[in-house]
Amino acid sequence: MGVQLILTVWLICGVVTAIIAGSKDRNWVGWLLIGLVLGIFGVILIACMPSLSPQLVAVSSAHQQAEHRASKTCPECAETVLMEANVCKHCGFRFNSVKTISS
Numbered sequence: 001m002g003v004q005l006i007l008t009v010w011l012i013c014g015v016v017t018a019i020i021a022g023s024k025d026r027n028w029v030g031w032l033l034i035g036l037v038l039g040i041f042g043v044i045l046i047a048c049m050p051s052l053s054p055q056l057v058a059v060s061s062a063h064q065q066a067e068h069r070a071s072k073t074c075p076e077c078a079e080t081v082l083m084e085a086n087v088c089k090h091c092g093f094r095f096n097s098v099k100t101i102s103s
């Protein structure tokens with residue numbers, strides 16, 4: 001009782017800090033040390049920290065969407081245009097009456 005209990009609580013705070021840090025895509029080893037030093041304050045600190053992951057995921061998914069946007073090849077000029085396009089931006093060829101080959 002006493003010191004041992006405080007040490008146990010401190011240790012748990014360190015682990016909890018590391019777990020929260022890990023879930024926020026942060027360096028959990030570093031935060032484990034911070035949690036062990038600061039105890040409950042480490043938990044409060046990491047809880048207030050913004051997560052790194054949602055922003056990164058949003059950026060990468062937006063990137064993927066741009067890369068994977070469907071496109072088709074213009075039969076007139078053989079340039080790649082977006083699948084939604086009705087008119088070729090390169091030569092002005094109209095797609096609406098023609099079924100283009102899509103892969």
Ligand SMILES: [Zn+2]
Nearest residue numbers: 074077088091
């Ligand atoms: Zn064209």
